[in-house]
Amino acid sequence: xxxxxxxxxSKKLDLSxxxxxxxxxxxxxxxxxxxxxxxxxxxxxxxxxxxxPQRVRxxxxxxxxxxxxYTRPTxxxxxxxxxxxxxxxxxxxxxxxxxxxxxxxxxxxxxxKKASW
Amino acid sequence: xxxxxxxxxxxxxKRLRVPVPVxxxxxxxxxxxxxxxxxxxxxxxxxxxxxTGSPDAEQPSEPRVKEWSQRLRALGEDTxxxxxxxxxxxxxxxxxxxxxxxVCDLQLRSYSVQNVxxxxxxxxxxxxxxxxxxxGPVPLPRIVERWTVPRSNFVHxxxxxxxxxxTLRRLIQIKDGNPQAVQAWLAFLRKHAFYGVGMKANxxxxxxxxxxxxxxxSLPEVEKTLRxxxxxxxxxxxxxxxxxxxxxxxxxRFAERKNL
Numbered sequence: 001x002x003x004x005x006x007x008x009x010s011k012k013l014d015l016s017x018x019x020x021x022x023x024x025x026x027x028x029x030x031x032x033x034x035x036x037x038x039x040x041x042x043x044x045x046x047x048x049x050x051x052x053p054q055r056v057r058x059x060x061x062x063x064x065x066x067x068x069x070y071t072r073p074t075x076x077x078x079x080x081x082x083x084x085x086x087x088x089x090x091x092x093x094x095x096x097x098x099x100x101x102x103x104x105x106x107x108x109x110x111x112x113k114k115a116s117w
Numbered sequence: 118x119x120x121x122x123x124x125x126x127x128x129x130x131k132r133l134r135v136p137v138p139v140x141x142x143x144x145x146x147x148x149x150x151x152x153x154x155x156x157x158x159x160x161x162x163x164x165x166x167x168x169t170g171s172p173d174a175e176q177p178s179e180p181r182v183k184e185w186s187q188r189l190r191a192l193g194e195d196t197x198x199x200x201x202x203x204x205x206x207x208x209x210x211x212x213x214x215x216x217x218x219x220v221c222d223l224q225l226r227s228y229s230v231q232n233v234x235x236x237x238x239x240x241x242x243x244x245x246x247x248x249x250x251x252x253g254p255v256p257l258p259r260i261v262e263r264w265t266v267p268r269s270n271f272v273h274x275x276x277x278x279x280x281x282x283x284t285l286r287r288l289i290q291i292k293d294g295n296p297q298a299v300q301a302w303l304a305f306l307r308k309h310a311f312y313g314v315g316m317k318a319n320x321x322x323x324x325x326x327x328x329x330x331x332x333x334x335s336l337p338e339v340e341k342t343l344r345x346x347x348x349x350x351x352x353x354x355x356x357x358x359x360x361x362x363x364x365x366x367x368x369x370r371f372a373e374r375k376n377l
Contacts, residue, residue, distance in 0.1 A: 039366055042362070042366060043366075046362060056361070056362065059363065060362075063363070063366075090264065092262070097266040097267065098266075100264070100266060100280075101266045101268070101278060101280075104280050109282075110228060110313070111228030111229075111282040111283070111284070112264075112280050112281070112282045113280065113281065113282075114278070114279065114280060114281075115263055115279040115280055115281030116279065
C-alpha cells in the first residue's frame with residue numbers, strides 16, 4: 001500500500017463554493033476516514049479484546065499503526081466554508097468569526113441580528 | 118373629497134395610457150421596416166388616438182365603471198362577505214374538546230413574531246374546519262443564542278460585537294381528534310407551509326385495552342412483511358470458512374466500501 005495522500009484525492013473536484021488547497025485536503029481526510037472507519041473499528045476491537053491470542057492482538061496493533069494518517073479521525077479539522085480558515089469556526093454556521101460577522105451584518109444569516117442588552 | 122381624489126387618479130391613468138402605443142411603435146418590432154408607417158397601418162386601434170392627440174376625443178360619453186363610492190356602498194348594503202371570509206376578521210373559532218385527551222402536539226418555530234403568529238392562527242383555523250379541538254397557541258420560552266466576535270484582528274480584542282438569534286416557539290395541542298383527521302391537518306399545514314416557520318409534531322395514537330389481542334391477530338401479516346428483511350441476517354456460508362480475521366479484513370467483500 002502506497003503511503004501517498006494522492007490515493008484519497010478524487011479525480012474530479014467534488015467540492016463547490018469557496019475552494020482552497022487546505023479545504024480540499026480536509027475534505028479528502030474526511031472521505032478517507034469515512035471509508036476506512038469499519039476497518040479501524042475492527043482493529044481497535046481486536047486490540048482491546050483480551051480473549052484473543054496475544055499474537056493476533058499484536059498483529060492488529062501493527063496493522064492499525066500502519067494505516068494511512070488520513071484515515072484517523074483526529075486529522076479532521078473544521079474549516080470555514082466561506083474562507084477556508086481553520087481558526088474560530090462556529091459549528092452552527094460553519095463560518096469563521098470574521099465571515100460570520102460580515103454575513104450577519106449583511107443579513108445573510110437568518111434570524112441573526114445585532115444584540116444589545 | 119375622497120371621490121375627487123380618486124377621480125383625479127383615474128385621470129392620471131388615462132393620461133399615462135397615451136405614451137404606451139408610442140413606445141410600441143418606436144420599438145423595432147419589425148427589424149426590416151424601421152419606419153413607423155407600416156406599424157401604424159397594422160395597429161388601427163391606438164393609432165388614430167395618437168394622431169389626434171386631443172384629450173376630448175378620449176373621454177367616453179358614459180362611464181362604464183361605477184364610481185368607487187357607489188361600489189363600496191353597494192358592497193356594504195346589498196351584499197355581504199361569505200361567513201368563512203367574515204370569520205377571518207374575528208378571533209379563530211374553536212371546537213370544544215369532549216375528553217381532553219391529547220393527540221398531537223405541534224410546535225412552530227420561527228425567528229420572526231409575525232410569521233409564527235400568522236401561521237399559528239392559520240393552523241388553528243384549519244383545525245376548526247377539520248373538526249379538531251385545538252388549544253393554544255401556547256408561547257413557549259424563547260431560545261436565545263448569543264455570539265460575541267471581535268470586530269477586527271486579534272490585537273483589537275477590546276472592540277467586540279454581539280450578535281443574537283432568538284427562536285420563537287408556539288405550541289398547538291390537538292385534543293381527542295380522529296387520527297386520520299390529525300394526519301390530514303398535518304399534511305395540509307405542510308402543503309401550505311409558511312416561509313420562515315419550522316414545524317415539529319408529536320403524534321400519539323390511542324388503542325383499546327384489547328390491544329394485545331389485536332396485535333396477536335396481526336402477527337402473521339407482520340411476519341410476512343418482515344421475512345425479506347430478516348432473510349438478510351445470519352452468517353454467510355462463504356464467511357464461515359476457517360480464515361483468520363486479517364483475511365476477512367483484506368477480503369473483497371470488506372474492501373467494497375473502501376472503493377479506493
